[in-house]
Amino acid sequence: MGVHIEQGAGKEACRPECLGLYDNYGFNTRDMGKVLSTDEDIPDLRDYDFNDAASSFYNNTERVVTVYKDVKYGGESLEIQPREAEDVPAGWNDTISSVRFA
Ligand SMILES: [Ca+2]
Ligand SMILES: [Ca+2]
Secondary structure, eight states: OOEEEEEEOSGGGSOTTSEEEESSGGGGTSSOEEEEEESSOBSOGGGGTOTTOOOEEEEOSSSOEEEEEETTTEEEEEEEOTTOEEEOOTTOTTOOOEEEEO
16 A cells, blocks of 8 residues: 555554554644554655654554664664554654664
């Protein structure tokens, strides 16, 4: 399905079998914002105007996904487990620049 960006809140705003990245903490439930849903690798989130933006995530897949602070899978990385849904950890707010599926 590729990459979709829309306004939305809650885990249900993440498309099925996708990783969802949310503009704001708490899956945009406190402050409405954009959610990016993807089922493919994204080497550069600037291509989708979603660079250094994500504050929470929902991995709505059975695959491990790794997110990176720099484009092209560079810099610090964070593994997100299948079905994990969280605010980004300390030091990660508005830093994610690329996304790769295992
Ligand atoms: Ca943010
Ligand atoms: Ca970054």
